Amino acid sequence: MMGPFLGTVMALGGLAALQSLLGGGLHLSADFLLLLVFGCIAAPHTLNLGHNARISTLQPFLLAAIVLFGVREAILLAAISMAYFWMVGRPRLALHKGLFNLCNFVLSAWIGGQVFFAAGGRLGDVSSPQSLVGLLCTVLTFFVVNTGLVSIAVGLEQRIDPFRVWYEKYSWTINTQLAGGSLVILIGMLRERLGAQVVFLLLPFCIMSYHFYKAYFPKSSRGAHKT
Secondary structure, three states: OHHHHHHHHHHHHHHHHHHHOOOOOOOHHHHHHHHHHHHHHOOOOEEEEEOOOOEEEEHHHHHHHHHHOOOHHHHHHHHHHHHHHHHOOOOOOOHHHHHHHHHHHHHHHHHHHHHHHHHOOOOOOOOHHHHHHHHHHHHHHHHHHHHHHHHHOOOOOOOOOHHHHHHHHHHHHHHHHHHHHHHHHHHHHHHHHHHHHHHHHHHHEEEEHHHHHHHHEEHHHHOOOOO
């Protein structure tokens, strides 16, 4: 079961990347390149939640890329940052796990981007009701797809119920995912007035989130999220 599942995720991630690349050119502006650099810095900062489940601080960068720059740019950011994570991470993940993580983030970004625009979101807009609804739908979609695929992979590998993995390891992180969406709204509004430098706001948020997870998870794992 594990092999076919990994193959399916990798194939879907590859198709999503190919579809995006064939859909038009990339707009590599200065603020997007800043976002890309910071995404690479954030990607290796993961927290081990047990049973080989991990959580990354990359999500706000991908949300910002979807809303402010577009789906193609978000997929590029996901691919480069996760490839960088695989190269610099120690101990280095097995190649098939690195490819799974990369394709998981690419697929999550692609689906999240489709949901954003299908829900009425407009590129670069973080103030209209349609774009706010689209952003909320994107946050929830990205969260479900990303954590759901990881939970299935961990469940298959560890021979435990994937829903149990998701509930114990990931369900409690939704608050921070929503906070990341709120940060994207703030950055989008400030970017219109102040320019590219507002992207620097993402990095301290991700650092604080990482240390929050690191401090909170040992306590939460002994609490109510045990099934």
